[in-house]
Amino acid sequence: MKHGKKYVDSAKLIDHLNAYDPAEACELACKTSKAKFDETIEISVRLGVDPRHADQQVRGAVVLPHGTGRTVRVLVVTKGDKVKEAEAAGADIVGGEEMIHKIQTENWFGFDVMIATPDMMGVVGRIGRILGPKGLMPNPKSGTVTMDVAKAITDIKAGKVEYRVDKTSIVHCPIGKASFGPEKLGENLQVLMDAINKAKPSAAKGTYVRSVYLQRHHGPRHQGQPPEVLRAARHHQAPAPHAGTGACFCNESGPGRKARAALCLAREDMLY
Numbered sequence: 649m650k651h652g653k654k655y656v657d658s659a660k661l662i663d664h665l666n667a668y669d670p671a672e673a674c675e676l677a678c679k680t681s682k683a684k685f686d687e688t689i690e691i692s693v694r695l696g697v698d699p700r701h702a703d704q705q706v707r708g709a710v711v712l713p714h715g716t717g718r719t720v721r722v723l724v725v726t727k728g729d730k731v732k733e734a735e736a737a738g739a740d741i742v743g744g745e746e747m748i749h750k751i752q753t754e755n756w757f758g759f760d761v762m763i764a765t766p767d768m769m770g771v772v773g774r775i776g777r778i779l780g781p782k783g784l785m786p787n788p789k790s791g792t793v794t795m796d797v798a799k800a801i802t803d804i805k806a807g808k809v810e811y812r813v814d815k816t817s818i819v820h821c822p823i824g825k826a827s828f829g830p831e832k833l834g835e836n837l838q839v840l841m842d843a844i845n846k847a848k849p850s851a852a853k854g855t856y857v858r859s860v861y862l863q864r865h866h867g868p869r870h871q872g873q874p875p876e877v878l879r880a881a882r883h884h885q886a887p888a889p890h891a892g893t894g895a896c897f898c899n900e901s902g903p904g905r906k907a908r909a910a911l912c913l914a915r916e917d918m919l920y
Contacts, residue, residue, distance in 0.1 A: 650917060654682045656684065656746055657682075659681035659731045661676060661679060661680055662676065662680075662794075663803070665814065670681050670834055670837055670838070670860075670862075671830065671834050671909050672712070674689075674830040674831075674833040674834045674837065674862065675830040677689050677826065677833065677862055677863075677864050678826050678828075678830055678833070680864070681690065681826035681864055683826075686717065686825045686826055686827045687826040687864045688716075688717070688718075688822050688824075688825060688826075688864070689774055689823055689824050689825065689826060689828075689833055689862065689863070689864050690820060690821065690822045690823065690862075690863050690864070691819075691820075691821055691840065691855060691860060691861060691862055691863070692818055692819070692820050692860075692861040692863060693818065693819040693821075693825055693836060693841075693844060693859070693860050693861075693913070694817060694818050694856050694857075694858040694859040694860075694861075695812060695813055695817050695818070695844075695852075695857060695858060696817070696821065696852060696853070696854050696855045697817055697849060697852045697856075698817070698858070699813050699814070699815055700815075701851065702785055703849055703850075703851040704739075704849045704851050704852055705812075705813065705849065706811075706812070706813040706819065706844065706847050706848070706849065706881065707765045707789055707810075707811070707812040707813070707847070708790065708810070708811060708812075708843060708844075709789075709790040709803075709808055709809065709810045709811070709812070709885075710808065710809060710839060710840060710843040711805075711807075711809075712809060712823065712824070712836040712839055712840065713832075713835050713836060713839055714806040714807065714824060714828060714832040714835060714836050715807025715824070716807050716809060716822050716823075716824060716825075717824050717825035717827070717828065718822075718825075718895060719759055720760045720824060721741070721742050721758065721759045721760045721802055722738075722741070722744045722759065722760070722761050722762075722763060722765045722801055722804055722805070723739070723740065723741040723743070723747065723758075723759035723761070723762045723763070724739040724741075724743075724762075724764070724765065724797055724801070725731040725743060725744065725747055725748065725762060725763070725764040725765070725766040725768045725771070725772055725787045726742070726744065726763075726767075726768055726797060727744045727765075727767070727768065727785075730765055731744075733797055733798055734763075734797045734798070734801065734812060735835060736798070736896070737797060737798035737802060737807060738764075738801055738802075739797070739801050740759065741758070742769065742770075743758055745768075745771050747769050748772060748774060748775055750776065751775055751778065751779075752774070752775050757782070757784070760787070760892045761784070761792065761804050762779065762784050762792065762796070763785040763792045763793075763797055763800050763804075764792065764793055764810055765794070765795055765797065766793060766794075766795065769786070769793060769887075772785075772786060775844070775919050783810075783812075787798050791803065791808070796821060805877045809821055809822060809823075809840070811840070811843070811844060811847075817858075819844060821840060823837050823840060824836050826864060837862070841857075844857070845857070868904055903920040
């Protein structure tokens with residue numbers, strides 16, 4: 649597969665047979681960022697859990713010390729005195745049942761996060777099938793169903809991120825922008841990994857954190873061309889060819905593999 653000059657130059661900076669620690673991975677992610685916009689840096693964590701079982705779900709939220717670098721539009725669905733409280737706390741949109749009707753009839757999604765008070769969940773639940781697949785359904789575990797709407801809004805604006813294991817046992821979560829620099833990205837990464845480790849289900853057996861990838865997104869993707877990946881992961885996996893930009897040190901297969909690509913960093917024994 650043919651790639652552009654910037655892509656090839658970035659690939660040359662990565663030694664696919666070498667092992668990188670998180671600090672080096674963050675530095676390389678910033679160094680190889682050559683897009684004309686501020687790229688998002690994301691981690692993909694493969695966990696040793698079976699998400700088909702309810703007692704092995706991994707889900708939660710954490711406030712990153714340096715935020716995510718993006719502006720988040722917050723919708724608060726509430727009523728009564730909480731309306732003024734939400735507006736004073738900096739909510740972008742505040743409303744009640746009319747907001748649910750707007751989403752349901754107009755297919756409106758002019759927000760990134762929805763916060764709801766418990767007394768409104770009966771109304772919000774009507775559009776659960778619409779919000780759920782988009783990851784917008786309020787949930788007590790993520791702190792988006794609460795009576796303390798002011799704190800919820802403040803946390804989200806400060807850089808609160810939600811993480812949740814998908815059906816392939818992988819957690820995808822942004823940790824910042826390339827402009828943050830290696831130090832801030834490393835601190836965000838550490839806080840997020842600490843939260844994921846604390847969320848380990850008691851039913852999980854064997855190795856919990858199987859692999860950790862650090863990846864940057866560089867604009868629209870063509871089908872079959874995943875984003876370049878900086879891997880901070882396993883130390884005992886054998887090299888395997890990967891459709892894209894070279895070799896990938898990954899024994900994984902299936903849907904989760906589409907998030908992997910050439911710029912891979914292998915090592916796990918010294919991580920978290």
